[in-house]
Amino acid sequence: MPEPVPRTTSQDSKHRNTETADGGNFHRMTSLSAALGILAAGVLVQAYSGSSTPDYERLIKREVPGQAQIIDWKSFNVLPTVSPPSVANASTVFFIPPGHDLESLKERPFHIYDDEFYDVIGSNPTLTLIANTGTNPMFHEAAVWYPPTDEMFFVQNAGAAAAGTGLNKSNIISKIALSEAAAVSNIRNATGSVNVQTVDAPAILNSNGATNYRGEIVFAAEGQGDDATSQLVVMNPREPYNTTILLNNYFGRQFNSLNDVAVNPRNKEVYFSDSLYGYLQDFRPAPGLRTQIYRYNPETGAVAAVADGFRLTFSPNGSHAYVTDTGVFQGVLGWNFSRPASIYRFDVQEDGTWDNRKLFAYVDTGVPDGIHCDSNGNVYSGCGDGVQVWNPSGKLIGKIFLGKTSANFNFAGDGRMVILAEEDLYYATLGASGGGYIGDV
Numbered sequence: 086m087p088e089p090v091p092r093t094t095s096q097d098s099k100h101r102n103t104e105t106a107d108g109g110n111f112h113r114m115t116s117l118s119a120a121l122g123i124l125a126a127g128v129l130v131q132a133y134s135g136s137s138t139p140d141y142e143r144l145i146k147r148e149v150p151g152q153a154q155i156i157d158w159k160s161f162n163v164l165p166t167v168s169p170p171s172v173a174n175a176s177t178v179f180f181i182p183p184g185h186d187l188e189s190l191k192e193r194p195f196h197i198y199d200d201e202f203y204d205v206i207g208s209n210p211t212l213t214l215i216a217n218t219g220t221n222p223m224f225h226e227a228a229v230w231y232p233p234t235d236e237m238f239f240v241q242n243a244g245a246a247a248a249g250t251g252l253n254k255s256n257i258i259s260k261i262a263l264s265e266a267a268a269v270s271n272i273r274n275a276t277g278s279v280n281v282q283t284v285d286a287p288a289i290l291n292s293n294g295a296t297n298y299r300g301e302i303v304f305a306a307e308g309q310g311d312d313a314t315s316q317l318v319v320m321n322p323r324e325p326y327n328t329t330i331l332l333n334n335y336f337g338r339q340f341n342s343l344n345d346v347a348v349n350p351r352n353k354e355v356y357f358s359d360s361l362y363g364y365l366q367d368f369r370p371a372p373g374l375r376t377q378i379y380r381y382n383p384e385t386g387a388v389a390a391v392a393d394g395f396r397l398t399f400s401p402n403g404s405h406a407y408v409t410d411t412g413v414f415q416g417v418l419g420w421n422f423s424r425p426a427s428i429y430r431f432d433v434q435e436d437g438t439w440d441n442r443k444l445f446a447y448v449d450t451g452v453p454d455g456i457h458c459d460s461n462g463n464v465y466s467g468c469g470d471g472v473q474v475w476n477p478s479g480k481l482i483g484k485i486f487l488g489k490t491s492a493n494f495n496f497a498g499d500g501r502m503v504i505l506a507e508e509d510l511y512y513a514t515l516g517a518s519g520g521g522y523i524g525d526v
């Protein structure tokens with residue numbers, strides 16, 4: 086998907102131009118945000134006594150960690166000018182709140198929108214760039230932690246022109262050792278210090294989603310051309326990375342291009358989504374099945390459709406399913422801003438079916454792509470500006486701001502996260518723990 090760049094209205098650029106000159110009405114109008122910027126430098130802020138709103142008082146009552154900053158909703162409730170959709174839209178641009186610029190947003194990437202985010206980030210969150218591959222989108226999807234070796238697996242972008250992947254060549258799977266990333270977590274830019282190792286599993290063609298499955302890893306492989314069908318493939322996470330096909334058809338018909346896969350912690354069934362992307366990216370035939378989410382019962386082999394949707398995850402105890410709808414982005418057809426960039430929540434019934442679809446969140450930038458919960462049930466999704474975080478009621482509480490798209494990310498147990506941003510690979514430390522189902526590993 087296209088990568089957003091900062092949204093700049095004419096008013097914004099005027100502001101940026103005058104910022105260093107310490108002047109301009111616009112700057113004075115946003116003195117509150119400027120104060121917040123100073124406060125975010127890691128000082129205890131109880132003493133602050135300037136003009137403030139009750140929400141603001143609430144937000145500043147705790148110490149703001151060095152790599153975090155408060156983003157005050159009230160600072161942009163009323164903007165001097167509000168641009169039309171031809172200028173301000175969620176496609177190739179993202180919003181920069183007044184009093185900030187791209188650099189300041191990236192400098193302290195943990196953005197606090199609500200005080201619940203303090204518990205998510207803990208007292209000293211860190212974000213480290215651990216690898217950069219130039220133009221090759223090596224860090225795209227399927228972040229899966231394998232605890233026995235403490236490694237994180239992920240896959241290259243399938244169907245990306247820059248990588249030549251898709252029809253001519255499958256994408257590849259790689260992994261890193263978390264210990265190598267942890268060793269450089271006190272550095273902001275540690276590119277080159279973590280070894281990105283290729284995983285040789287040629288039977289997995291154009292993989293996208295993946296998850297822990299019975300001590301191994303199951304991949305959603307999109308397939309290649311007419312004959313290499315899309316399938317669920319289980320891989321041994323240790324050499325020789327041998328594979329076994331779990332499912333490759335629906336009553337003899339090919340899946341279109343399987344995209345994501347998650348195991349429900351309660352009934353242990355494998356839920357997976359089928360998408361149009363292989364077709365939209367020219368490496369799979371026109372769809373022969375409806376794009377939707379299915380469930381697979383490993384005991385009986387039964388397959389059934391459960392809902393519409395694209396990416397999926399479960400709440401820690403499996404009672405809710407979260408599903409993203411990226412309809413706003415229509416591949417080669419471009420963007421249609423009245424279509425969904427939304428996350429829906431379902432109740433997972435005792436019998437494994439889903440009920441009570443509810444709109445959970447509508448993202449401001451790009452689309453909600455990869456999605457995971459922490460152990461407290463907060464919901465995280467990779468969006469056009471980084472990873473966004475909502476509490477279980479769907480309130481945006483914060484962002485891990487990259488200034489670029491993250492298609493996916495994942496926790497590596499307690500307080501550690503790996504964030505995939507195409508050519509950039511990040512390692513984060515924070516207060517929260519992963520809530521995804523790991524199973525018996």
Ligand SMILES: *[C@@H]1O[C@H](CO)[C@@H](O)[C@H](O)[C@H]1NC(C)=O
Nearest residue numbers: 170171172173174176177178
């Ligand atoms: C969205 O905004 C960008 C940047 O201003 C602009 O180039 C693009 O044409 C807009 N898209 C639409 C569909 O209006």
Ligand SMILES: *[C@@H]1O[C@H](CO)[C@@H](O)[C@H](O)[C@H]1NC(C)=O
Nearest residue numbers: 246248249250251252253367
């Ligand atoms: C696939 O390979 C052919 C022949 O080398 C080339 O013409 C074509 O552009 C390639 N397609 C993609 C999507 O890379």
Ligand SMILES: *[C@@H]1O[C@H](CO)[C@@H](O)[C@H](O)[C@H]1NC(C)=O
Nearest residue numbers: 214217273274275276277509
């Ligand atoms: C990170 O460091 C590398 C190596 O010094 C440098 O080439 C690269 O530009 C840096 N990246 C950023 C985002 O600062």
Ligand SMILES: *[C@@H]1O[C@H](CO)[C@@H](O)[C@H](O)[C@H]1NC(C)=O
Nearest residue numbers: 301319320321326327328329
């Ligand atoms: C890989 O091979 C080992 C040893 O034969 C076997 O126990 C395991 O189930 C295999 N895994 C897969 C995914 O094929």
Ligand SMILES: *[C@@H]1O[C@H](CO)[C@@H](O)[C@H](O)[C@H]1NC(C)=O
Nearest residue numbers: 400401402403404405462477
């Ligand atoms: C799962 O967790 C939710 C939210 O904490 C709770 O409301 C629900 O009762 C739990 N369900 C089960 C089956 O434990």
Ligand SMILES: *[C@@H]1O[C@H](CO)[C@@H](O)[C@H](O)[C@H]1NC(C)=O
Nearest residue numbers: 412418420421422423424425
């Ligand atoms: C955008 O999507 C809406 C809702 O699906 C639809 O009514 C409209 O025709 C679409 N616009 C374009 C330009 O395709």
